[in-house]
Structures are given as structure tokens and as C-alpha cells.
Amino acid sequence: MSSAPPSLVRSILVDFWRASRGMLLLVSVLTMVTAVVAVAGPYVFSRMIDRMQPGALAETVALGLVAYAVLVGLSSALQRAQNYLAHVCGEHLALIVSTSLFERLLHKTAPFFVEHNPVEIETAGQRGDQALVTMLHLTLGYLVSGSVQIALSLALIGATVSLEIVAVSVLYGAAFIALSVAADRRSTRYLEAAIAAGQENARFVGNALTGMETLRHFGAHGWMRSLFSQKAEAVFRNWRDYSLSRIGFAGLQGAALALQLGVTFLMLVPRMQAGLISVGDVVLFNTLLLALNQPFEAIGATINELAKTRGNLAPLQAIWAAPEEETTAAAEALRLSEGTLRFEAVGYRYENGRGVENVSFTAARGGITTLTGETGAGKSTVFRLALKSLEPQSGEITIDGRPLAGIARATWYGRIGVVPQDILLLSDTLSVNITLGRPVDAQKLRRVAHQAAILSTIEALPEGFETSVGERGLKLSGGERQRIAIARALYGDPDILFLDEASSALDAATEREILNGLRQLADRVTVIAITHRTGMIEPGDTVVRIGPEAGGP
Numbered sequence: 001m002s003s004a005p006p007s008l009v010r011s012i013l014v015d016f017w018r019a020s021r022g023m024l025l026l027v028s029v030l031t032m033v034t035a036v037v038a039v040a041g042p043y044v045f046s047r048m049i050d051r052m053q054p055g056a057l058a059e060t061v062a063l064g065l066v067a068y069a070v071l072v073g074l075s076s077a078l079q080r081a082q083n084y085l086a087h088v089c090g091e092h093l094a095l096i097v098s099t100s101l102f103e104r105l106l107h108k109t110a111p112f113f114v115e116h117n118p119v120e121i122e123t124a125g126q127r128g129d130q131a132l133v134t135m136l137h138l139t140l141g142y143l144v145s146g147s148v149q150i151a152l153s154l155a156l157i158g159a160t161v162s163l164e165i166v167a168v169s170v171l172y173g174a175a176f177i178a179l180s181v182a183a184d185r186r187s188t189r190y191l192e193a194a195i196a197a198g199q200e201n202a203r204f205v206g207n208a209l210t211g212m213e214t215l216r217h218f219g220a221h222g223w224m225r226s227l228f229s230q231k232a233e234a235v236f237r238n239w240r241d242y243s244l245s246r247i248g249f250a251g252l253q254g255a256a257l258a259l260q261l262g263v264t265f266l267m268l269v270p271r272m273q274a275g276l277i278s279v280g281d282v283v284l285f286n287t288l289l290l291a292l293n294q295p296f297e298a299i300g301a302t303i304n305e306l307a308k309t310r311g312n313l314a315p316l317q318a319i320w321a322a323p324e325e326e327t328t329a330a331a332e333a334l335r336l337s338e339g340t341l342r343f344e345a346v347g348y349r350y351e352n353g354r355g356v357e358n359v360s361f362t363a364a365r366g367g368i369t370t371l372t373g374e375t376g377a378g379k380s381t382v383f384r385l386a387l388k389s390l391e392p393q394s395g396e397i398t399i400d401g402r403p404l405a406g407i408a409r410a411t412w413y414g415r416i417g418v419v420p421q422d423i424l425l426l427s428d429t430l431s432v433n434i435t436l437g438r439p440v441d442a443q444k445l446r447r448v449a450h451q452a453a454i455l456s457t458i459e460a461l462p463e464g465f466e467t468s469v470g471e472r473g474l475k476l477s478g479g480e481r482q483r484i485a486i487a488r489a490l491y492g493d494p495d496i497l498f499l500d501e502a503s504s505a506l507d508a509a510t511e512r513e514i515l516n517g518l519r520q521l522a523d524r525v526t527v528i529a530i531t532h533r534t535g536m537i538e539p540g541d542t543v544v545r546i547g548p549e550a551g552g553p
């Protein structure tokens with residue numbers, strides 16, 4: 001197993017910063033310039049109002065108003081440009097999240113895919129992705145520009161109107177932000193429940209979709225519909241309670257705003273009467289104060305979103321941190337001259353005490369080594385040990401005399417071919433399903449298809465190897481799927497071939513044809529097959545019986 005993965009947020013942000021720091025800096029600068037222009041516009045306008053006195057130079061006023069119009073236009077253009085650039089950054093972040101997550105999924109261990117279904121993983125990915133992108137937009141669009149706008153507005157109010165009013169505005173801002181934090185604390189439990197219920201629902205939908213045919217056969221529609229409704233309603237209830245729990249705080253925040261405006265206007269009246277401030281100052285003050293509320297609200301909204309982001313990232317974080325296989329970087333060149341696999345008194349017990357004990361056998365070239373035994377005797381467990389999915393708790397497995405424990409899993413996988421019981425086919429062509437990303441060699445493709453006794457079937461199809469197998473290979477029969485899986489395993493020219501009941505879905509004639517084909521390879525490839533049917537065993541094959549008499553359970 002690899003060491004603990006770096007935290008999701010840190011790892012994503014480091015990658016994001018490396019990939020888009022130029023663009024991020026550009027957006028930040030643009031954001032600051034936008035904030036400066038947004039404050040400069042009202043300032044120029046207020047000064048022009050003061051100049052509109054009888055006897056003032058009409059040209060100066062007109063020039064000032066044109067400058068104001070240009071500033072408003074510039075502010076709007078900068079705002080839009082900044083939004084689009086922030087959108088580009090957001091999409092880049094989403095790209096990094098999805099590719100990093102996919103990369104991690106490629107390394108997850110087998111139990112991970114037993115515990116999590118695709119819909120659940122997809123939903124966690126989308127939620128986490130959106131949460132991070134929303135946070136980026138809030139940071140770039142609100143926090144940076146909001147802080148600059150607040151600082152400039154307060155400085156202008158202080159310089160033109162009074163420092164006391166600045167103090168009132170700061171107090172209001174602090175109260176607004178404190179109320180946002182309190183609202184978050186109170187509603188967090190509804191938020192967490194809503195997100196957990198959403199994830200549970202995604203898991204349920206994933207299970208229902210994979211088992212749709214079976215559910216239909218058992219007339220389980222009504223039952224599933226009512227289970228889905230219950231879960232979807234739980235999601236709705238929790239989101240409803242989350243939103244309702246915040247309404248009271250919205251009222252308090254509105255009251256704080258009214259109080260702030262009322263107090264500051266009352267403070268202005270005596271100054272106006274004493275002629276200390278001009279009409280332009282009042283206009284400027286009103287515009288700035290109203291504009292100032294936006295960044296305060298934005299900071300409050302960001303605090304709220306931060307809580308949501310934490311919640312929305314939790315399912316993705318759990319998937320991110322789930323154990324992974326060792327990386328393929330550990331792969332080394334392994335040459336197997338003889339390909340002799342030996343089990344020496346190997347034992348493995350699952351947590352429930354079941355498993356295998358004292359298993360000894362040698363699988364060599366020259367014939368097929370078949371593992372037989374009662375159901376539940378431990379044949380698949382022996383395979384898992386040979387495939388390094390499990391490590392022996394006692395005894396030793398060797399390959400050409402070298403301990404298997406000392407060979408990296410990636411190296412081992414490079415030398416073996418496996419045909420599992422449950423065959424995975426991608427919704428793609430036969431050719432893609434056999435080669436699975438390895439370089440396409442038309443001659444080799446035909447050779448392995450022939451060895452797997454499926455070449456004539458494929459060549460009879462109008463599109464041959466380019467025929468689509470349908471969603472998860474559902475357009476193929478069970479026997480055809482097995483033969484494609486055998487061709488896929490042979491395509492890597494393995495030194496050792498493992499077949500886990502690989503011919504169970506075939507008729508006797510086809511099974512014999514395939515096994516005879518594999519026997520012809522047996523001088524070059526060690527073939528180990530689990531089988532329940534012993535009728536196909538030929539002289540020269542080795543039979544290994546797993547079970548009590550072999551020292552099993």
C-alpha cells in the first residue's frame with residue numbers, strides 16, 4: 001500500500017496554483033483595478049455635483065461627467081472581463097479536480113469498488129468539484145474585490161464625511177459577519193445531514209441502476225419507488241430545514257442594515273446644517289454606503305459557502321483518502337525463464353476465520369494446472385494469493401524460486417494474464433476490449449482471438465474487430481464474453497495465465513477447443529485454471545485439489 005494520500009484540498013490547490021498562477025494573478029490584479037474604478041466613479045460624480053453651482057465652468061463639469069461616464073463603462077467592462085477570466089480559472093480547477101480524482105480511482109484497491117458504486121463516486125466528485133469552483137469564484141469575485149472596495153470606500157468616507165461614520169460602518173460590517181457565522185453554526189447540522197442524505201441517495205440510485213433487470217424480474221418497482229421517495233424526501237427535508245433555520249438571521253441582518261443607515265444619516269444632519277459637508281458629499285456618502293453593503297454581504301455569503309464547501313467536500317475527501325494500490329512506478333523488468341509457481345504450506349484466514357491453510361502445489365509448464373475442490377473450499381482465495389490481492393499469513397509463494405512477496409504488484413501484473421469470473425467489458429469495440437490501451441497489432445489480435453476460439457465469430461461480423469460490444473458488453477453472450485476475456489489476457493504475451501472458471505459458460509466442445517489451444521501454449525506459458533468440471537483434464541495436466549484433504553478449511 002502507498003503512504004497516506006495528501007489532503008484533497010491541499011493537493012488540488014497546489015496543482016491548480018502551479019498550472020494557473022499567471023491567470024490567477026491577472027484575475028486578482030483585474031479584480032483590484034475593478035474595485036478601484038467602482039469607487040472612483042461615484043467619487044468623480046459627487047465632485048461634479050458640487051461644481052454644478054451657478055457661475056461654475058460648464059466645460060469642466062461636462063468633462064467631469066464624461067470622465068464619470070467613462071469610469072462607469074470601464075467598471076462594467078472590467079467586471080465582465082474579470083467574470084469571464086474567473087470562469088476560465090474555475091473550469092481549469094474543475095479539470096484538475098476531475099483528472100486528479102480519476103487518477104486516484106485508477107489506483108484504488110478492489111474492496112473500494114465493492115463499497116462504492118459509480119453513481120455514488122460520480123456524485124461525490126461533482127459535489128466536491130462544484131464546491132471548490134464556487135469557493136474560487138467567491139474568493140476572486142468577492143473576497144479580493146470586496147476587501148479592496150471596503151478599504152477604499154471607508155477611506156473616502158473618512159476623508160470626505162467623518163471618521164465616526166467610518167466607525168459605524170465598521171461596526172455594522174462586524175455585526176453582519178458575526179451574524180453570518182452564528183447562522184452557520186446553527187444550521188451546520190442540517191447541512192451535514194442534507195449532504196449525507198444526498199450521498200446515501202446517490203448510493204441507492206447506483207445500486208438500483210446496476211440491478212435494474214433483476215428488480216424488474218421480481219416486480220420490485222413499487223418497493224424501489226417508495227424507498228427512493230423516502231430517501232429523496234429526507235434530502236429535501238434536510239435542505240428545507242437548513243434554509244428555514246437561516247431565515248431568522250436574514251431578518252436580524254436586515255434590521256442591522258436599517259439601523260446602520262438610520263444612525264449614519266442622523267449623524268449627517270447636524271454636519272449638513274453647519275455647512276461642514278456638501279451636497280456632493282451626501283450623494284457620495286449614500287452611494288458608497290449602499291455599495292459598501294455588497295462586499296459585507298459577499299463576505300457573509302462566503303462564510304456560508306465555506307461551511308457548505310466543507311460539507312460538500314466530505315464525501316469526495318473520503319473517496320480521495322481510501323487506500324490505494326502501490327503505484328505502477330514500482331514496476332521493474334521481470335523475466336521468468338521457467339514460470340514455475342510454487343505454493344509452500346500457504347495459509348490465509350479472513351476476519352471471519354474462513355480461508356485456506358497449508359496449501360502446497362507446484363504449477364509448471366507442459367500442461368494445464370487445474371485447481372479443483374468443493375464450493376467454498378478456497379480456490380478463489382488461492383488465486384487472490386497468487387495474484388497478490390492477498391498476502392499469505394503463513395508459508396511462502398515463489399516464482400522460479402524467487403519469493404513472490406518481494407516482487408512489486410505492478411511488476412507481477414506485467415507478466416501475468418488473468419481471466420476473472422466476473423468479466424468487465426467496456427462499452428467500446430471488440431478491438432478496444434481486447435487491447436485495453438496496449439498498442440494495437442492486427443496480426444497479434446487475430447492470433448489471440450484464434451487461441452481463444454472466437455476469431456471466426458468475429459470475422460463473420462460486418463464490422464469485425466470494430467464491432468461495438470454494447471453497454472458493459474451486454475450485446476455478447478456469456479461464452480463470447482469469456483472468450484474475449486481470454487483473448488485479452490493472451491494479448492499481453494503473459495508468462496503465466498490464470499483462468500478463474502473461465503470456461504464455465506462455454507459448451508463442452510468450445511471449452512475443449514479453448515483448452516486444447518491453451519495446451520499448445522503450455523510449453524511457453526504456465527496455465528493455472530480453477531474449474532469445477534474435471535472431465536476436460538488430459539494426461540499431462542496437473543490436478544490440485546483444494547479442500548480439507550489439502551489442508552484447507
Ligand SMILES: Nc1ncnc2c1ncn2[C@@H]1O[C@H](COP(=O)(O)OP(=O)(O)OP(=O)(O)O)[C@@H](O)[C@H]1O
Pocket residue numbers: 350351352354355373374375376377378379380381382
Ligand atoms: N472477502 C471474504 N471475507 C470473508 N470470508 C471470505 C471472503 N471471501 C471468501 N470467504 C470465505 O472463504 C472461504 C473460501 O472462499 P473462496 O471464494 O476462496 O472459495 P471457492 O473455492 O473459490 O468457492 P466457489 O467454488 O464457490 O467459488 C469461503 O468459506 C468463503 O465464505
